[in-house]
Amino acid sequence: MADDMQIDLGVEKVTKKFKDFTAVKAVSFEVEQGRFFSILGPSGCGKTTLLRMIAGLAEPDNGRITIRGLNMAGIPPNKRPANLVFQHLALFPMMNVADNIAFGLQRRGEKKATVFKKVSAILERVDLPGFEKKKIHELSGGQKQRVAIARCLVLEPAVLLLDEPLGALDLKLREQMKVELKKLQAKVGTTFVYITHDQSEALVMSDQVAVMNKGHFEQLDTPKNLYNRPATPFVARFVGDNNIWSGHIRDRDNNTCRFETPDGNVFHISGDQPWRNGAAVDLFLRPEAMIIQPDPAHTGLNRFEAHIRSLLFDGANSRIIATPKNSDRELLVALPQNRQHDDLCPGDIVEIGWDKSSGICFATETETSP
Amino acid sequence: MTQHRKWGLFFFLTPVLLWLTLLIVLPHIDLLRMSFILETDTGETEWRLSNYASFFKEPIYWLTFVRTAIYSIIVTLLTLVVALPVSFFITKVARPGTRGFLMLLILLPFWVSELVRVYGWMILLRESGVINHFLLKLGILDQPVEMLYNDAAMILGLVYTSMLFMVVPLVSVLESLDDSLIEAAYDLGADMGTIVFKIIVPHATPGIVSGAIVVFMLTLGNYLTPNLMGGKNSLWFTEQIYNQFIASFNWNQGAAFGFLLLLLSSGIVWLGLKLSGQTLGKVVR
Numbered sequence: 001m002a003d004d005m006q007i008d009l010g011v012e013k014v015t016k017k018f019k020d021f022t023a024v025k026a027v028s029f030e031v032e033q034g035r036f037f038s039i040l041g042p043s044g045c046g047k048t049t050l051l052r053m054i055a056g057l058a059e060p061d062n063g064r065i066t067i068r069g070l071n072m073a074g075i076p077p078n079k080r081p082a083n084l085v086f087q088h089l090a091l092f093p094m095m096n097v098a099d100n101i102a103f104g105l106q107r108r109g110e111k112k113a114t115v116f117k118k119v120s121a122i123l124e125r126v127d128l129p130g131f132e133k134k135k136i137h138e139l140s141g142g143q144k145q146r147v148a149i150a151r152c153l154v155l156e157p158a159v160l161l162l163d164e165p166l167g168a169l170d171l172k173l174r175e176q177m178k179v180e181l182k183k184l185q186a187k188v189g190t191t192f193v194y195i196t197h198d199q200s201e202a203l204v205m206s207d208q209v210a211v212m213n214k215g216h217f218e219q220l221d222t223p224k225n226l227y228n229r230p231a232t233p234f235v236a237r238f239v240g241d242n243n244i245w246s247g248h249i250r251d252r253d254n255n256t257c258r259f260e261t262p263d264g265n266v267f268h269i270s271g272d273q274p275w276r277n278g279a280a281v282d283l284f285l286r287p288e289a290m291i292i293q294p295d296p297a298h299t300g301l302n303r304f305e306a307h308i309r310s311l312l313f314d315g316a317n318s319r320i321i322a323t324p325k326n327s328d329r330e331l332l333v334a335l336p337q338n339r340q341h342d343d344l345c346p347g348d349i350v351e352i353g354w355d356k357s358s359g360i361c362f363a364t365e366t367e368t369s370p
Numbered sequence: 371m372t373q374h375r376k377w378g379l380f381f382f383l384t385p386v387l388l389w390l391t392l393l394i395v396l397p398h399i400d401l402l403r404m405s406f407i408l409e410t411d412t413g414e415t416e417w418r419l420s421n422y423a424s425f426f427k428e429p430i431y432w433l434t435f436v437r438t439a440i441y442s443i444i445v446t447l448l449t450l451v452v453a454l455p456v457s458f459f460i461t462k463v464a465r466p467g468t469r470g471f472l473m474l475l476i477l478l479p480f481w482v483s484e485l486v487r488v489y490g491w492m493i494l495l496r497e498s499g500v501i502n503h504f505l506l507k508l509g510i511l512d513q514p515v516e517m518l519y520n521d522a523a524m525i526l527g528l529v530y531t532s533m534l535f536m537v538v539p540l541v542s543v544l545e546s547l548d549d550s551l552i553e554a555a556y557d558l559g560a561d562m563g564t565i566v567f568k569i570i571v572p573h574a575t576p577g578i579v580s581g582a583i584v585v586f587m588l589t590l591g592n593y594l595t596p597n598l599m600g601g602k603n604s605l606w607f608t609e610q611i612y613n614q615f616i617a618s619f620n621w622n623q624g625a626a627f628g629f630l631l632l633l634l635s636s637g638i639v640w641l642g643l644k645l646s647g648q649t650l651g652k653v654v655r
Contacts, residue, residue, distance in 0.1 A: 056557075083558065086553070086554055088548070090550040092555070092569065103560070103568075
């Protein structure tokens with residue numbers, strides 16, 4: 001399967017330095033044809049620099065970038081088969097929609113009739129038929145978005161690069177554009193490389209996500225694996241929410257090991273994690289992995305009692321803040337809005353349970369950082 | 371409250387209104403009146419159009435007039451061609467720290483009077499001047515060449531004098547140009563020429579037009595530079611006006627010339643605005 005897939009974009013050990021600061025540190029990855037690939041990272045992690053190097057707007061100090069097997073070193077952006085959708089879209093305000101989209105085609109010297117046909121075809125594709133004569137300032141945020149993407153797609157690039165294009169939209173529109181963008185990518189089949197700091201955008205749209213931090217990739221995986229099996233504490237913290245609980249490993253055997261917190265809570269975690277007895281670890285536990293008042297018949301759960309400190313109502317994303325008995329550790333626990341827990345109020349004591357496979361441990365931060 | 375406002379408005383408006391009426395409007399009305407008056411040899415005055423008629427009858431007058439207009443347009447275009455790359459460098463290429471310093475370098479020559487600047491050029495260009503001296507020393511020339519007192523020297527001086535007034539509006543308009551527009555055009559396959567003519571110039575049009583208007587008017591109304599650096603054949607229309615007022619003491623004729631120059635500059639500015647699709651309100655902003 002993997003052998004007959006064409007590699008559209010190859011990045012090998014690419015490094016970029018700005019004076020003393022290394023923005024991108026020996027990053028390597030490959031993107032297969034037709035994939036939606038995202039690079040997810042906090043601002044300043046080097047993702048924009050990486051994207052600009054692929055587009056040709058910056059040159060790597062080291063390493064190689066190939067598009068469809070061709071080495072891109074020394075090839076200027078206007079000659080590369082990759083196009084970039086800019087963060088603030090960079091639509092040309094002095095031109096109308098049709099001229100914006102035709103800009104690239106005209107630079108290639110295509111005939112007027114062909115340009116006209118292609119422009120109206122791509123506008124149809126992005127659901128803006130008949131918008132040719134509109135001025136840029138007459139468009140709404142979402143329409144501008146689609147024109148910016150159409151302007152690149154009309155050139156049929158090998159790789160379409162997108163630099164956080166949804167960042168400027170309001171929340172509702174962003175949710176909608178996420179789905180639309182995913183659908184559009186499936187329809188046109190172009191390889192997308194998308195960078196964002198919004199984990200939800202990356203998880204919803206992508207086939208593969210690379211989590212980037214301080215110039216290097218922490219993990220490159222499917223969205224599901226990033227969420228369920230984070231490879232590093234950074235990924236565990238950055239993708240989704242997590243409660244972090246420090247403690248030590250005790251009584252390890254093949255199937256389970258015991259995790260003890262300094263305040264005397266004891267849990268069981270699955271034994272497929274490579275910890276020796278006495279290791280100091282941080283337990284990462286997602287709010288949504290914890291069940292409030294679990295079914296007593298359900299064995300094999302870690303259970304503990306906790307005080308409810310406060311209720312954070314946020315619709316489907318509601319949480320409670322709870323502290324385990326005899327501890328000050330505050331935990332975020334998901335509060336499903338299925339009417340089952342409507343009677344909870346601050347001060348109540350509830351039982352909380354979680355499956356031993358949901359808890360993921362990493363060595364305590366102070367040990368790993370040099 | 372409204373009473374206060376009225377007084378405030380009156381207080382701040384008075385100097386402007388006094389300035390405009392006493393120094394601009396009234397003299398112009400008087401000049402306009404004068405331009406239609408013919409003074410006969412006996413000292414009587416008559417209302418006539420003869421001052422304007424003599425402008426068209428005498429080729430030297432209207433030829434100078436046309437020459438002045440054409441050369442002013444050429445100077446304006448040359449200033450634009452020189453100032454656009456300079457402004458682009460200052461706003462987009464130079465580091466933010468050096469930007470102020472570069473602007474200061476542009477501004478510096480304007481701290482001395484135009485007369486001093488023109489004499490500076492004369493010292494450089496004249497037959498016994500600095501440039502000739504070095505060209506002779508280097509053996510490129512055997513005979514000193516007179517570089518002053520021709521049209522080229524005059525245009526050089528006028529472009530130099532006008533630079534600042536083109537660079538300032540261009541810098542401010544280019545500062546508002548988003549770098550990503552240039553990068554987007556580059557990414558979509560444009561070469562440098564296309565980026566300049568499709569992206570930078572269209573964006574900078576209001577600045578170009580406002581700079582061009584200022585430079586054109588200053589050049590058209592310039593007296594010193596054409597007089598000192600131009601040759602005998604490089605007559606400027608302002609010199610004709612000066613001659614009428616001072617040499618011939620024919621104020622009526624001079625006033626008519628003055629109004630013709632005013633009409634000319636208004637006409638060409640209007641035409642320029644029409645051609646570039648701009649409005650005066652937009653450009654002045």
